[in-house]
Amino acid sequence: MDANFEGGAARMNVLQYVADRWDRLSLQAFLHVSAVVQCTVLATVLGVAIGVAVYRSPAGSALATALASTILTIPSFALLALLIPVFGLGANTTVVALVLYALLPIVRNTVVGLAGVDPAVSDAARGIGMSRFGVLARVELRLAWPAILAGMRVATQMLMGIAVIAAYAKGPGLGSEVFSGLANAGSANSMNQALTGTIGVVILALLLDGVYVLVNRFTVSRGVRG
């Protein structure tokens, strides 16, 4: 066999591999995206709440951002290893890890976005009789939204990769393909398995990014869109 032929066979095989196992792979892809999206949403709720709680105080903002950065510096394998004894193997550990990792970009962008709202605008909102909550919900968060959304986008991209590692804790998604592919290196189809997992993650990440472009289009007021 020459190299050319082998390459051709491998390419055929990836496609064949995918076609043969389409049911299982598409389910894993769905689970992967679903875990990432749900964790991003959860992290957004948490991150925005934290951002809202601290943005008025410079010290609080610095502390929240520093804590979230610290989490991000923990290697994902190490974090999982730390979490498994507490949350066990499976989805719980995965969710906790992903949400923790997603916090930094979201908290930071929420704080930056809220702090960037022109004080004159908030003052006018109070001055014409909006309640504190109204000012936050209808004015400040709406104006910070493009920044928050940008934070979510970064978080999602990051989680797509980290979710692969979460298979180590028996989490759902395409990570299990990559892991078993790598674990059985040398055996039949192991290369295909790892490749399928990796390429799948990349394609899904690109698709999700496209979704963000759409969300941005439909949720950011024309008055503040660049």
Added chain:
Amino acid sequence: MAEGIEIRLDHVTKRYPGQKAAAVDDFSMVVPAGQIVVFVGPSGCGKTTTMRMINRLIEPTSGTITIGGEDALGIDPDDLRRRVGYAIQQAGLFPHFTVAQSIGIVPGLLGWDKKRIAARVEEMMDLVGLDPGEYADRFPRQLSGGQQQRVGVARALAADPPVLLMDEPFGAVDPITRGHLQDELLRLQNELRKTIVFVTHDFDEAVKLGDRIAVLGDRSTILQYDTPDAILANPADDTVAGFVGAGASLKALTLTRVRDVELGQAVTARSDADPSTVELGDEKFLLVLDQRDRPLRWVHLKELKNARSLAVAGRPVQDSVTLQSTLRDALEAMVNEGGRAVVTGSRGEYVGTVDLATVTDVVQRLRASA
């Protein structure tokens, strides 16, 4: 329509935490119903602080404030603010709200139904001179500075509050636009008769707008509280005199409105008239009007001879004044125009002209009476 109600501040003091001196020290004043009272004074003297205590954006440290006889400190602050219009420098418009949404906010907070809000928004846009068809769906960044200020005023007036607080609302626009915005505020006030507290550090603006002026010194002490004429004629002390400044007779021109002097008349013709039919008589210039009688162009005698169409002959009228404008504005318009100033009515229609002789007459009369 809600006409103005009296505002009373009694021994009001504000001490910011961590500061030795009070920002506002024992301030007492009655703002009469339906009048414009202007706070004027140097930067940092406490004008904004004093004003913001009226709608409780700042809570007084001590003292009482009543609005229309009601204790302002006993009303829920959010409710209070919905009943007191508020307009600030650079308008403080919400970048993500359209003009219509901005103006509709306070009526919405008060629970008006959609139809009533929509009707009100349109009414307010007309009132401040913004065509609803063209501007309703624009965002602030798509408006000029002057238009933004108009929206700010419309937003403040939308729920028809009896009281209006304005903190340097025209501070950030160019002098010509500011003059127009001031004219419009006076025109509105003629109809609406609100009680307005207006903060500025421009004494000319105070003289032009105020029924009464409060000249404030450090810690918001009242140096003089009187009508503009009285302050110009008799400054209470050297500080006030310094503020009134040099050129008091020129300033006195801000006391006289265009509507108070006798207007001259120019020879006029519609833009679609045949140039050869126009009779100028002794006049050197012809004023061309559009189909709705709004001034368009000045055409000189010589240009008229060769003119084929009045719509393009001569030069455009660049600056004009309204009946509410002061003679000082008229003087400025004359300088800009290099001749007579055109006076327009409430719909922008031509009503007459003012010339330099009229202005010098007024100055001489004011000098004689001072």
